[in-house]
Amino acid sequence: MLGKLIEFHSIGELPDSPITQGTTLWNPTGTWRSVRPIHMARLSPCLLGCPAGNPIETFIRRIEEGDIDGALAVIREENPFPGICGRVCFHPCERSCNRGSMDQPVAIHELERWVADHGSWRPTVSEKDKGKHVAIVGSGPAGLTAAYHLRRMGYGVTVFEKERELGGLLRYGIPSYRLPKDILDREINILREMEITFITGKTLNESDLDDEGFDAVLFAVGAQDFRNPRLVRQVGEGVWQALEFLKKVNESGITSLKGKVVVIGGGNAAIDAARCALRMGTEVTVAYRRMREDMPAFDDEIEAAVEEGVSFTFLAAPQVVKRDADGKVTGVGFTRTIPGEIDASGKHEVTIDPHDTFSIEAETVILATGEKPADLPWDVEPKSDTNLCETDRPNVFVAGDVVGTQRTVAYAIGWGKRAAVAIDSYLQSREVDFRKITLPGGEGISMRAYLGSFEIPDGEAVPFEEINEFYFPDVKRTKARQLPLKQRTAGFAEVVKGLSRPQALKEASRCFHCGDCVMCDNCLIFCPDVAITRTNDKEGYEVDLDHCKGCGICARECPRGAIVMVEEKI
Amino acid sequence: MKKVLMGNFAASHGVRLSRAQVISAYPITPQTHVVEELSAMVARGELNAKFIKVESEHSALACCIAASVMGARVFTATSSHGLLLMHELLHWASGGRLPIVMVAVNRAIAPGWNIWNEQTDTLSQRDTGWIQLYCASNQEILDTVIQAFKLAETVKIPVMVIYDAFILSHTYEPVDIPDQGLIDTFLPPISNPEALTMEKAQAFGSVTNPDFHMEFRMKLHETYGRVFEEFEKLEEEYSAQIGRKYGIIEPYRCEDADLIMITAGSLAGPSRMVVDGLRKKGIRTGRIKLKLFRPFPSEALREALKPAKKILVLDRNLSPGTGGIFAHEVRAALKGDTRSIWAFVAGLGGRDITPDLIESMFFDALGAEVPISETIFKGVRL
Numbered sequence: 001m002l003g004k005l006i007e008f009h010s011i012g013e014l015p016d017s018p019i020t021q022g023t024t025l026w027n028p029t030g031t032w033r034s035v036r037p038i039h040m041a042r043l044s045p046c047l048l049g050c051p052a053g054n055p056i057e058t059f060i061r062r063i064e065e066g067d068i069d070g071a072l073a074v075i076r077e078e079n080p081f082p083g084i085c086g087r088v089c090f091h092p093c094e095r096s097c098n099r100g101s102m103d104q105p106v107a108i109h110e111l112e113r114w115v116a117d118h119g120s121w122r123p124t125v126s127e128k129d130k131g132k133h134v135a136i137v138g139s140g141p142a143g144l145t146a147a148y149h150l151r152r153m154g155y156g157v158t159v160f161e162k163e164r165e166l167g168g169l170l171r172y173g174i175p176s177y178r179l180p181k182d183i184l185d186r187e188i189n190i191l192r193e194m195e196i197t198f199i200t201g202k203t204l205n206e207s208d209l210d211d212e213g214f215d216a217v218l219f220a221v222g223a224q225d226f227r228n229p230r231l232v233r234q235v236g237e238g239v240w241q242a243l244e245f246l247k248k249v250n251e252s253g254i255t256s257l258k259g260k261v262v263v264i265g266g267g268n269a270a271i272d273a274a275r276c277a278l279r280m281g282t283e284v285t286v287a288y289r290r291m292r293e294d295m296p297a298f299d300d301e302i303e304a305a306v307e308e309g310v311s312f313t314f315l316a317a318p319q320v321v322k323r324d325a326d327g328k329v330t331g332v333g334f335t336r337t338i339p340g341e342i343d344a345s346g347k348h349e350v351t352i353d354p355h356d357t358f359s360i361e362a363e364t365v366i367l368a369t370g371e372k373p374a375d376l377p378w379d380v381e382p383k384s385d386t387n388l389c390e391t392d393r394p395n396v397f398v399a400g401d402v403v404g405t406q407r408t409v410a411y412a413i414g415w416g417k418r419a420a421v422a423i424d425s426y427l428q429s430r431e432v433d434f435r436k437i438t439l440p441g442g443e444g445i446s447m448r449a450y451l452g453s454f455e456i457p458d459g460e461a462v463p464f465e466e467i468n469e470f471y472f473p474d475v476k477r478t479k480a481r482q483l484p485l486k487q488r489t490a491g492f493a494e495v496v497k498g499l500s501r502p503q504a505l506k507e508a509s510r511c512f513h514c515g516d517c518v519m520c521d522n523c524l525i526f527c528p529d530v531a532i533t534r535t536n537d538k539e540g541y542e543v544d545l546d547h548c549k550g551c552g553i554c555a556r557e558c559p560r561g562a563i564v565m566v567e568e569k570i
Numbered sequence: 571m572k573k574v575l576m577g578n579f580a581a582s583h584g585v586r587l588s589r590a591q592v593i594s595a596y597p598i599t600p601q602t603h604v605v606e607e608l609s610a611m612v613a614r615g616e617l618n619a620k621f622i623k624v625e626s627e628h629s630a631l632a633c634c635i636a637a638s639v640m641g642a643r644v645f646t647a648t649s650s651h652g653l654l655l656m657h658e659l660l661h662w663a664s665g666g667r668l669p670i671v672m673v674a675v676n677r678a679i680a681p682g683w684n685i686w687n688e689q690t691d692t693l694s695q696r697d698t699g700w701i702q703l704y705c706a707s708n709q710e711i712l713d714t715v716i717q718a719f720k721l722a723e724t725v726k727i728p729v730m731v732i733y734d735a736f737i738l739s740h741t742y743e744p745v746d747i748p749d750q751g752l753i754d755t756f757l758p759p760i761s762n763p764e765a766l767t768m769e770k771a772q773a774f775g776s777v778t779n780p781d782f783h784m785e786f787r788m789k790l791h792e793t794y795g796r797v798f799e800e801f802e803k804l805e806e807e808y809s810a811q812i813g814r815k816y817g818i819i820e821p822y823r824c825e826d827a828d829l830i831m832i833t834a835g836s837l838a839g840p841s842r843m844v845v846d847g848l849r850k851k852g853i854r855t856g857r858i859k860l861k862l863f864r865p866f867p868s869e870a871l872r873e874a875l876k877p878a879k880k881i882l883v884l885d886r887n888l889s890p891g892t893g894g895i896f897a898h899e900v901r902a903a904l905k906g907d908t909r910s911i912w913a914f915v916a917g918l919g920g921r922d923i924t925p926d927l928i929e930s931m932f933f934d935a936l937g938a939e940v941p942i943s944e945t946i947f948k949g950v951r952l
Contacts, residue, residue, distance in 0.1 A: 011792065012783075
């Protein structure tokens with residue numbers, strides 16, 4: 001209201017200029033408004049970029065708050081294996097990071113790894129026993145992830161692994177200089193602590209299903225079959241199939257190789273095999289039939305291989321493994337290929353020029369021309385929409401590389417989550433709408449959304465244009481320390497050393513926190529009408545709509561696009 | 571102490587002697603030296619002031635306004651486009667009754683891009699409520715800056731101290747720098763009991779509805795009436811201590827003059843020379859230098875112009891379609907007067923106004939009873 005009424009009797013009594021010691025609350029400027037600001041939790045692009053549905057922005061915020069366990073808890077609500085992902089994931093999240101449009105993306109994978117290596121949070125298991133038991137065949141990332149989430153929901157879980165040890169591709173496919181075995185064991189041990197039963201050296205027979213009392217079965221058996229039938233005939237003395245080779249190396253079954261090695265292929269298995277062979281003191285050439293840009297292997301891995309001294313030959317199509325009279329491998333015969341247009345897969349089509357042939361000397365040849373899933377056991381048929389993880393039998397489910405085409409750890413974890421959701425909804429006889437728990441435009445699903453502790457915001461991720469760069473000073477992306485080159489190739493010690501605490505905090509501070517209010521008070525400071533205040537619980541803001549004119553300054557000055565101006569409905 | 575100083579440095583010394591507490595400015599030719607030297611003085615510890623760097627003239631004056639509301643003695647300086655960018659805030663300062671002092675160096679306005687002397691920049695700000703004082707020498711600049719603070723703080727109206735680009739700003743002249751002790755006596759520390767303090771919450775420039783806005787404007791207008799006597803009073807005081815006095819107008823040999831020329835700024839010098847020369851030829855001429863332009867000294871002018879048969883006005887500025895701005899103001903002041911007024915516009919955009927050109931204006935007025943046109947452009951090439 002107007003307050004005390006002052007009467008002036010002459011111009012002289014009037015102050016020199018309009019001064020008030022009252023407020024402007026009497027003037028409800030809110031009536032001028034046609035748009036109103038709304039503080040919104042919006043999607044950040046990193047979250048959508050993660051096939052495993054990692055709540056990246058949230059865990060980085062916990063790091064900034066100094067709450068490492070909180071950060072670890074947030075990740076493990078979705079993804080049981082941050083120590084593994086932080087090391088081996090190809091981090092597509094960083095490609096979608098808005099900071100990349102300003103300088104370089106936040107080093108998300110390094111932060112995830114740092115949280116996993118320094119946090120101590122342990123997952124809890126639902127106190128309410130669901131009274132049902134699930135069998136999971138295969139202990140790779142998909143199978144273990146499904147086991148983890150089902151166990152957390154309160155199911156009994158038994159994992160069957162045909163090999164001697166757990167981990168599948170994580171143990172037998174990925175070399176220890178990328179993923180040390182003790183890190184793998186550390187993360188698997190967390191599942192042991194949750195009382196998941198593990199049976200190794202054994203698979204589950206169809207006949208045992210009822211006897212064992214399993215209510216559902218998940219096949220997450222991976223993809224290990226060799227894909228190139230013409231070359232597979234040449235496997236033998238001196239010629240390896242890449243996954244077999246890596247498995248042997250990982251089991252420490254081979255410790256030395258001789259002479260020159262040719263690796264054929266351009267995927268991650270090829271690079272892994274090449275870098276392993278290099279570590280055994282050989283000279284290694286990777287031969288790929290397309291161009292450098294077409295290689296499916298992760299760029300970081302290719303660059304590391306080049307640094308370490310692996311040679312590359314492109315546009316080389318393998319024709320024959322050459323052997324001498326004694327059957328000893330002497331090299332590989334290639335024909336040159338000619339690159340053409342880019343095909344549907346985004347790679348250059350190549351045509352073989354049969355007249356242009358050449359050889360590369362080698363004592364050992366490793367064939368890394370890709371793998372494919374084996375046929376599913378029990379003559380099970382997946383349903384046509386494989387994303388639902390269902391098969392032609394109601395109690396049998398599939399997940400991971402055995403049905404997926406994107407064969408990476410992050411995708412496998414995503415599969416494991418979907419399988420857990422599918423099995424839970426089957427066992428609880430409940431319909432599940434995957435659209436409601438799938439991150440929009442993204443690949444991953446949100447387990448927290450499925451369990452009801454998180455609501456996926458509507459709309460698209462905050463685009464870079466809505467980030468107010470002014471508030472983000474230049475800070476270069478932190479590069480983790482690496483083992484010196486000489487020490488790297490001398491053995492299988494981990495190459496990347498991880499961040500120090502100051503490095504991690506500095507890197508975390510580079511995060512824009514796209515679309516998520518961090519209570520920076522910018523809106524409150526800039527509001528010309530003093531119409532924004534902190535809520536009583538100090539966990540958010542309130543807009544005084546009696547006085548907010550809808551000028552939009554708060555939204556403009558919000559560093560991270562967490563305020564949206566919405567038109568008033570008339 | 572006498573020093574050879576360019577006009578810009580004379581202004582800096584005036585600000586230093588006035589013990590300004592907050593200075594905020596943005597550099598623009600030909601004003602730059604003024605604040606460059608002041609920032610150096612602050613850095614060297616010769617002036618205990620807060621020097622605020624900003625990204626535009628608009629922000630410079632905004633800073634000055636805030637500091638002045640807090641009760642500080644505040645200074646800024648600008649020129650030409652910088653002054654035009656301040657336009658909105660000029661009103662805020664005068665309407666807020668804030669005793670800010672500004673140096674404005676007269677420079678032409680684009681297009682075409684021109685850094686040289688012309689008075690249109692300050693004259694086009696005549697309705698912003700600022701007092702305007704035009705200077706004719708470097709000594710006058712120094713003295714006027716000091717006087718401006720006293721005047722501004724007495725009537726609570728901001729003051730522009732104005733002088734010509736290059737002709738004064740960049741030209742060296744001997745300048746007497748008064749003792750600090752004398753200036754401290756003349757200009758005691760600023761006091762404003764209504765200033766904003768951390769203890770007393772107040773809002774300034776708040777919404778004023780139709781029921782009072784007009785009264786505030788009336789009050790500002792009426793206070794303007796006091797400027798003549800307050801200025802004369804402080805000039806008496808200043809001359810008693812320092813020994814120099816300029817007057818709101820300076821008539822020269824007008825007592826028996828048939829032709830009197832009115833002009834302002836550095837043109838006061840050459841026009842006086844021309845008057846002396848014509849007197850030698852037996853032509854009775856005089857000239858009036860205008861120092862105070864806002865408020866306009868109509869009464870003093872009417873008095874000084876009494877002997878004249880014809881009145882000449884020399885404008886180094888132009889209000890397109892109207893003519894010279896001083897001439898326009900003189901005509902308004904002489905409303906009802908039947909004497910012919912010869913309104914000359916010359917020297918725009920820094921073109922030289924030579925004594926010969928000024929002399930030819932007197933002969934123009936001698937050679938006809940009435941001017942050939944309302945505005946006469948002189949020294950035009952085409």
